[in-house]
Amino acid sequence: MENLEIAPKLLKDGNAQKNRKASLELLEKVGLSDKADVLPAKLSGGQKQRVAIARALMRKPDILLFDEPTSALDPELTGEVLTVIKDLAKERMTMIIVTHEMDFARDVANKVLFMDNGEIVESGNPLEVLVHPKMERTKKFLNRTSL
Secondary structure: OOOHHHHHHHHHOOOOHHHHHHHHHHHHOOOHHHHHOOOOOOOOHHHHHHHHHHOOOHOOOEEEEEOOOEEEOHHHHHHHHHHHHHHHOOOEEEEEEEEOOOOHHHOOOEEEEEEEEEEEEEEEEEHHHHOOHHHOHHHHHHHHHHO
């Protein structure tokens, strides 16, 4: 809870009661209401990622940026984090996500960019890019990841 409330406190954004209410609501949203008073060192990697998402949401952003949000997580923890992101997508939260989770990208994205060496190789809706790619580089990558 304190992790979520530190930025609003330092920025003098809102009052303590309002921020406490918001932090509890966000912990509930990411499935961690039972961990409100747990120190970060006692949380799993997936729980830490979900706290990071809740912390970002405390500022009521217009957009969230994720860079490999599931890297270094085991499959169960990956699922927990992806569920939170899917829920945000259902709420129409604008997100830019860098990921190698192709099934997730296909299911959640409304636009996909495939990049190689910092350049956009192909872009379009998930079906076009991930299921029926036009570019040879995209096809080669997807054949290796076996979507």
